[in-house]
Amino acid sequence: MYEDCVKTNSDREIYQPGSPRLGKYANGRLQTFEVGSLLLKAAIERDMVGSLEEKCHYYQGCISSNKELIRMGQGISYQDKNGQMCVGLFDGAVKMSNVSRDNKTMVQVICFRISTDDNGDIQYGCFQCPVLVKTTYKEIIPSSSVKQRVHLVHDCLSRECGFEESNHDVVEEREVIQHYSLTTTHNLTNNRYLFNRFFISCNNVF
Numbered sequence: 001m002y003e004d005c006v007k008t009n010s011d012r013e014i015y016q017p018g019s020p021r022l023g024k025y026a027n028g029r030l031q032t033f034e035v036g037s038l039l040l041k042a043a044i045e046r047d048m049v050g051s052l053e054e055k056c057h058y059y060q061g062c063i064s065s066n067k068e069l070i071r072m073g074q075g076i077s078y079q080d081k082n083g084q085m086c087v088g089l090f091d092g093a094v095k096m097s098n099v100s101r102d103n104k105t106m107v108q109v110i111c112f113r114i115s116t117d118d119n120g121d122i123q124y125g126c127f128q129c130p131v132l133v134k135t136t137y138k139e140i141i142p143s144s145s146v147k148q149r150v151h152l153v154h155d156c157l158s159r160e161c162g163f164e165e166s167n168h169d170v171v172e173e174r175e176v177i178q179h180y181s182l183t184t185t186h187n188l189t190n191n192r193y194l195f196n197r198f199f200i201s202c203n204n205v206f
């Protein structure tokens with residue numbers, strides 16, 4: 001059941017923008033957690049005005065305004081509290097058990113900031129893709145603020161990323177042969193990423 005794109009005409013609630021998806025189940029039952037055990041404490045205190053002990057369900061996906069399924073670690077564009085368009089990585093969603101909350105489904109985001117030069121102009125990398133810097137800052141936003149999926153590519157050229165060679169034994173035609181492969185290894189101390197302007201479902205954010 002692999003569904004990378006849930007664009008559908010279905011009116012079911014789970015396919016509507018802002019709906020949480022891919023819940024955590026145990027023995028067929030949706031599990032209940034304390035918010036404080038799932039999301040960053042500093043971000044809860046700043047963005048949620050709630051108790052860390054409040055109960056919620058946990059989800060590893062949500063539906064964007066564009067009706068795409070967003071999964072853990074995928075790039076998104078979203079609107080922050082000031083109405084500013086931002087880019088980040090989806091880092092989990094919670095649905096509060098207390099239904100009286102206004103925005104009861106919240107999404108945690110790992111924030112990226114746009115890299116600018118001394119004049120405040122956006123810096124561009126290969127193919128005129130804007131450069132973004134991955135931060136350690138996390139914020140929590142209503143799931144309805146998740147606009148669309150975006151594609152972020154590690155800016156490998158700016159530092160040493162490379163390939164690792166490996167040999168695996170594989171069986172082919174009943175014979176064991178050596179299979180040579182190259183795997184990309186990123187130097188993640190370099191936190192610069194390129195915003196892929198050519199990603200198919202992406203309206204330009206910048």
Ligand SMILES: [Zn+2]
Pocket residue numbers: 154155156157161185186187
């Ligand atoms: Zn790289």
